Amino acid sequence: MEKISVAVRFRPPNQTAADLSSGFGGGDREWRIDDGSRVSLLHRTAGPVPGASFAFDHVFDGATTNEQVYASVVRALIHYAVDGFNGTAFAYGQTSSGKTFTMNGCDSDPGIIPRAVRDVFDTSRQAEDREFLIRVSYMEIYNEEINDLLSLEGQKLQIHENLERGVYVAGLREEIVNSAEQVLDLLQQGEGMLLPICFISRNVINKLSENGKQRGHIPYRDSKLTRILQPALGGNAKTSIICTAAPEELHIEETRGTLQFASRAKCVSNCAQVNEVCILTDAALLKRQKLEIEELRKKLQGSHSEGLEQVVLKLRNDMYKSELERDRLAMELEEERKLRETLKHRVAEQQKKLEDLNNISISTEHFQDSTQLDALKTPDSKYAPEDFVACRLRYSNDVEFSPIPETLDNVADEDLWARLNKGCVTDLDMLEMTPGLKHGESMQKDSTSAVPLEEPAEARCQRLEKDCISDQQQLEESKGRCVMLEKEIEMLRDENSSLQQEVSKYKQEDDRIIAEKQEDDRIIAEKQEQLEDAMMRCAALEKELFRYRQDADRLTAEKQELLGELNTEKHKMQELKKDISVITRAFSQREGQLTSLYSKSKAIVEHCKSSQVAALP
Numbered sequence: 001m002e003k004i005s006v007a008v009r010f011r012p013p014n015q016t017a018a019d020l021s022s023g024f025g026g027g028d029r030e031w032r033i034d035d036g037s038r039v040s041l042l043h044r045t046a047g048p049v050p051g052a053s054f055a056f057d058h059v060f061d062g063a064t065t066n067e068q069v070y071a072s073v074v075r076a077l078i079h080y081a082v083d084g085f086n087g088t089a090f091a092y093g094q095t096s097s098g099k100t101f102t103m104n105g106c107d108s109d110p111g112i113i114p115r116a117v118r119d120v121f122d123t124s125r126q127a128e129d130r131e132f133l134i135r136v137s138y139m140e141i142y143n144e145e146i147n148d149l150l151s152l153e154g155q156k157l158q159i160h161e162n163l164e165r166g167v168y169v170a171g172l173r174e175e176i177v178n179s180a181e182q183v184l185d186l187l188q189q190g191e192g193m194l195l196p197i198c199f200i201s202r203n204v205i206n207k208l209s210e211n212g213k214q215r216g217h218i219p220y221r222d223s224k225l226t227r228i229l230q231p232a233l234g235g236n237a238k239t240s241i242i243c244t245a246a247p248e249e250l251h252i253e254e255t256r257g258t259l260q261f262a263s264r265a266k267c268v269s270n271c272a273q274v275n276e277v278c279i280l281t282d283a284a285l286l287k288r289q290k291l292e293i294e295e296l297r298k299k300l301q302g303s304h305s306e307g308l309e310q311v312v313l314k315l316r317n318d319m320y321k322s323e324l325e326r327d328r329l330a331m332e333l334e335e336e337r338k339l340r341e342t343l344k345h346r347v348a349e350q351q352k353k354l355e356d357l358n359n360i361s362i363s364t365e366h367f368q369d370s371t372q373l374d375a376l377k378t379p380d381s382k383y384a385p386e387d388f389v390a391c392r393l394r395y396s397n398d399v400e401f402s403p404i405p406e407t408l409d410n411v412a413d414e415d416l417w418a419r420l421n422k423g424c425v426t427d428l429d430m431l432e433m434t435p436g437l438k439h440g441e442s443m444q445k446d447s448t449s450a451v452p453l454e455e456p457a458e459a460r461c462q463r464l465e466k467d468c469i470s471d472q473q474q475l476e477e478s479k480g481r482c483v484m485l486e487k488e489i490e491m492l493r494d495e496n497s498s499l500q501q502e503v504s505k506y507k508q509e510d511d512r513i514i515a516e517k518q519e520d521d522r523i524i525a526e527k528q529e530q531l532e533d534a535m536m537r538c539a540a541l542e543k544e545l546f547r548y549r550q551d552a553d554r555l556t557a558e559k560q561e562l563l564g565e566l567n568t569e570k571h572k573m574q575e576l577k578k579d580i581s582v583i584t585r586a587f588s589q590r591e592g593q594l595t596s597l598y599s600k601s602k603a604i605v606e607h608c609k610s611s612q613v614a615a616l617p
């Protein structure tokens with residue numbers, strides 16, 4: 001466990017007239033820095049202000065350069081990062097206190113970002129035993145939305161977390177970079193879009209600085225920035241915070257707030273560990289991208305479309321149920337209709353019977369006595385048909401004459417009467433017309449309405465009237481039920497059509513998702529193909545690289561050999577040059593000697609010549 005490194009940096013005072021009149025020059029209080037690590041608020045006359053003295057890892061005054069800040073606070077982080085640790089550095093402070101100046105700097109004194117970028121490449125180049133693949137991403141968090149500054153698509157990104165990667169922004173574009181210039185160019189492109197940055201909320205730092213049980217829940221999720229910085233704040237990272245502050249008396253309260261925040265940040269402990277996958281080869285990167293694609297594919301197959309499928313399934317079930325319900329109700333309605341028809345029929349029958357009975361009661365008035373009436377009473381007399389049959393009155397008790405047979409139909413003709421009366425037809429004139437008696441099965445069928453013939457006509461009439469009224473009531477009830485059922489069916493029909501509409505809507509949505517999924521699958525397949533191509537190219541390049549390296553080694557060896565030979569040659573040449581200069585020197589010496597010898601000889605010869613001439617006789 002190690003504490004977060006916290007530095008405080010005061011910017012130079014603003015040179016406006018108002019500012020000059022404030023501060024110790026014109027005001028009563030000012031910030032005093034001691035030993036590069038303490039800062040206290042002093043009152044002109046009262047001395048140190050109580051509760052306004054703070055100690056940090058570093059306190060920089062307005063004269064400190066970005067280079068010095070970088071060297072003291074950030075450089076070590078870069079080295080740690082190259083060794084596989086997570087490293088985070090960020091600036092915190094009130095507006096106009098110097099955050100941008102600290103992070104970006106100016107031409108004459110570049111800030112932390114450009115220095116760190118250059119250092120990453122320099123340091124990784126120095127690590128001769130390893131090769132690095134460096135990728136950068138660039139994002140902004142504005143109004144709790146994460147924007148990818150390296151992507152023009154303007155897609156809003158989400159924070160995800162898993163065991164392998166920890167907290168990360170899904171879909172954030174990462175560029176593979178080979179030089180500091182490339183990174184700085186990318187940052188410059190993004191900078192145009194950079195909007196005011198929101199800074200870490202006190203919520204989180206306060207909580208983190210509380211110890212042990214007191215801490216409770218850490219609200220990292222309350223803000224996207226704190227969520228992304230989660231590993232940097234109490235997690236697996238080496239972290240430096242640079243708190244920027246304005247020195248003017250005008251800003252004393254904001255500065256005091258910043259220093260209090262910095263003090264709390266000082267109490268946060270991190271536990272940094274070397275990441276297992278800190279150095280990625282091309283193959284490892286490709287593997288990771290494949291995993292990401294796989295993850296995306298799973299996500300597509302999962303949640304959304306599955307949810308929709310379930311909704312559609314449920315709707316289909318509901319529809320099926322309501323169809324069954326509708327069929328059941330339709331059957332019920334049909335039965336009710338049939339019942340109503342039966343009842344109607346019965347009512348009509350009853351009415352008819354009533355009328356018939358009325359007729360009977362009228363016709364009985366013509367009979368002399370009850371015996372005459374009784375002669376008419378047959379078991380079927382209850383159901384008087386509309387037609388009439390002839391019957392004998394006078395001979396009904398005469399054994400010589402057959403009674404009216406049971407099978408006699410509604411109409412009896414003269415022939416039949418002749419046969420029945422054994423050829424005696426004279427009596428036909430005596431026949432009286434009576435309501436037709438029909439032998440029928442209905443009487444036997446409808447035993448409930450069977451009435452003893454002895455029942456007086458009036459009572460029977462009343463009973464039938466009652467029956468009629470109750471049937472009428474039943475009919476009315478049945479009609480009411482029918483209306484209700486029809487309404488219910490209407491409602492079900494409406495419900496059914498709205499369900500069908502909904503199903504077709506979901507079907508459309510489903511089709512859209514399927515089309516999207518197919519498009520995604522196509523893109524994924526395309527990407528996979530590209531990845532495979534890239535892998536093959538990588539493998540080929542690796543082979544080529546290996547060959548080049550072998551060639552380079554051979555060439556280096558040859559070069560070394562040649563260099564050795566060259567050195568020998570050079571040495572020999574030096575020797576020869578030396579010999580030549582010795583010889584040249586000896587030669588010129590000899591030449592000088594010879595020249596003087598020659599001159600001397602010549603002088604002697606001349607002398608001799610002149611002496612010989614003088615000696616001649």
Ligand SMILES: Nc1ncnc2c1ncn2[C@@H]1O[C@H](COP(=O)(O)OP(=O)(O)OP(=O)(O)O)[C@@H](O)[C@H]1O
Pocket residue numbers: 010011012062064093094095096097098099100101102244
């Ligand atoms: N250490 C410094 N040396 C010289 N000038 C500085 C220093 N710090 C800040 N400044 C100047 O002060 C001004 C405000 O600084 P800067 O823009 O960096 O503040 P900021 O905290 O990023 O503000 P904001 O939050 O509003 O974006 C700028 O003109 C900047 O050049």
